[in-house]
Amino acid sequence: MSKVRVRFAPSPTGSTHIGTARTALYNWLYARKTGGSFVLRIEDTDKERNTEAALQELLDGLRWLGLDWDEGPEVGGDYGPYFQSQRGDIYQDYLKKLKDAGRTYEKDGAIFFKLEGERFTEYDDYHKAEVEKVESQPVVIEDLIRGKVTRREERDFVIVRSNGDPSFHFVNVVDDIAMGITHVLRGEDHLPNTSKHVELFNAFGITPPIYAHMPMILKDPKLGKGKMSKRDKGALIEEYKQRDFLPEAVTNFVALLGWSTKDNQEVLSIDELTERFEIKDIQKGGARFDEKKMSHINFEHMKRLPIEKYSEAATSALRKESLVDDSTDQEYLQAALRLCQEKIDSFENLPSFAAFFFSDAFAINEKAQKKVMKGEAVLRIQEITPPLKSLEEWTAEKIEAIFLSLAEEKELKPFAWFPVVRFALSGTNSGPDFLPMLEVLGKERVVSRLNTFIETHSA
RNA sequence: GCCCCGUUCGUCUAGCCCGGCCUAGGACACAUGGUUUUCAUCCAUGCGACAGGGGUUCGAAUCCCCUACGGGGUGCCA
Structure with a gap:
């Protein structure tokens, strides 16, 4: 069997959300577990919405979580460039292949991918118009999580926009081919896209990668319906970083959203996660985010920390409130923190809990x-x-x-x-x-x- | 509308593929009690679910069908 190559392909259009982090984590875990490569590819084809700041935040977030990439921005690799905005020539080459194979046509200034099969027009209730459809062959996806999924693409789709930019479906497939990606682990929201992607792979004469579509992370029912969005409380990993959550607690909790070990163990380090992770053990149904459980997992990790590590993280929280500084006696600090460690369940609450150790001007409850x-x-x-x-x-x-x-x-x-x-x-x-x-x-x-x-x- | 995916305690889930060991297990949350020396910790106990209906079978949470509900998609966004 050839070496596993997985990729995480975010588009840096804003803050990094917990679902994005989970996708990254699962891919990373799979790569580490199998000894494969974890590729970071930046899907920045949408020029208006991509910012340098968002990219930086994304990279910082991944590093904070401990998810290092073997190939990608700032580390390079043999399959670069790793920014789609710099891969124009590659897309041109692949576009030519499709053109030569007669699988494209131009309409309204855009280039479409042409499906194979009988054509007919039909009234479409969603588009409220007559549209052209194709009697194409159904595509069968062998999904590692869901089993056989059959879906039929019935309309040609755009692969190059009228402004000249290649579209998501096209670049996604081309890059997966060019980068030798063996497994695609992504959110369930991509499942309906997969038939498009498989059509493209087939058109290129290439066997598609192995797919695994993981469930969505849904909103806390108290907050409404649907999948969790960036605006929901607790959705941004940046928030956990600021609130001094332990990164290993965040990866632990996020891993448990849609996946579990079979041995009733929940509090796991990233190494233990790697050891136990199996794609087939991923849940099919959507998972709901629960901040109470997140806090609990965080506390469990806090308690397990050796005092030196604990004191490192605690000091950072204490410094924010100017309760300690370089002149604070280390021995005293650690003795005080040792008492706090078994009691207080978050670093963000630590300053108010422990202030009296460091200042006579503590608050009166x-x-x-x-x-x-x-x-x-x-x-x-x-x-x-x-x-x-x-x-x-x-x-x-x-x-x-x-x-x-x-x-x-x-x-x-x-x-x-x-x-x-x-x-x-x-x-x-x-x-x-x-x-x-x-x-x-x-x-x-x-x-x-x-x-x-x-x-x-x-x- | 159409297509695809899903549905076990309030929440995350085990069990489902290979039907009996399930009077359905664990965790979070919640409740009560204990720690008669504090406490936001810790311990104990309790609460609490196979969406509904039909099959198949000696036997179904587990297999099949239907309905309901939820999610996703249906973009010259990714």
Whole structure:
């Protein structure tokens, strides 16, 4: 069997959408799994809608996701150029082949591909006019996901527009031939196009590649009907990047939209994905995007990160809010983050969750304040501050002992102090595990914040 | 209108190809309880689906047909 060559052929007309990313991912996974080549080809034949910025965003997005290409822009390859806008000569050559074979004709300044078969005219309800149709032979597509699909093309179609630009169907097929593409893995929206493409392959006398049409990603039903569009919340991969989602979580989640392993495992690294990926295991029905599940997968990946990696990603989120900088003590930073890692489910929420570790000017949660400040709150802090202040060995265990003995002395539960102290130290009633949090904050910070609390609340 | 594709818990899905092991499994979400030392974590339990109708068969989520619903296409967009 010849070497697998797959391609991802986006047209850079705007932001990169999650469905586009999935197409890229599946192609990439298949190439990596089979030891084949992943080709990136830019379909920029629509000059008005293509921008340099969109192209850059696309390339950045792929790299961020970890999808490197073996051939394509910025890396080159033996089948270039990889921009359709630069492949004019190739298209001319192939056009000539069709002309010579008598499979083209000109009409209204455009060049049409001529189907084979009896011709007749018929009223078409969609076009609301009499149109010419062809009694052509049906085309059978052996789709890896859907099995046999039979479809008949019944109208000639444009391959070169009247402005001289070759059309999508034509360049797509020509490039797949010229680039030696063996497998075409694309969205179901291309399924009806495939009969056109197969007609073209046949006209060139070339065996078509193996097709696999994957299901569409549909909108969250709450957001409406139909396939997910760029304007839908959560649709853009750029958004995940900005929100400090982990790229491996995004690829993991996106891979699960329409595909699954057979072993009930969901949280998978990109290597594990590669190992398990099978085209035949792709689902036929459309998948709906669910941001809650996306967040969950992200959290699972966050928890699995080694602390050095976690702290790298966390630091980037913390820096945005100016909570840490180069002068932040690394040991302290990591100790604090270790406590956050098991609790907080997204990097975008990390700054507000962890701010009190890095600044005395943390926000006061009013709801927590109301809840905590009932009763003898200030007295509780006054009671606990002196013994903490004189504690020599500042460890979670010793701190606990202080609370326990004070509780015994006052005949109260330790719970009488915990929430108030937490509030005095962090401005809220939830956060990392309590005792470890005190240990990490350190005696100096703890005592000073407790004192501040007493001062401001005992008027 | 016509053509193509699809339809298992609210959502992602396993099972379907090779009918019985399915009183349909897992995950997210949700609900309740626990973690009597906090908590957005963690643990436990619960809720919850084979679109409908006909066949075939001893037996169907699994095979066949019809209907309904959903999606895509029907462009000198890609």
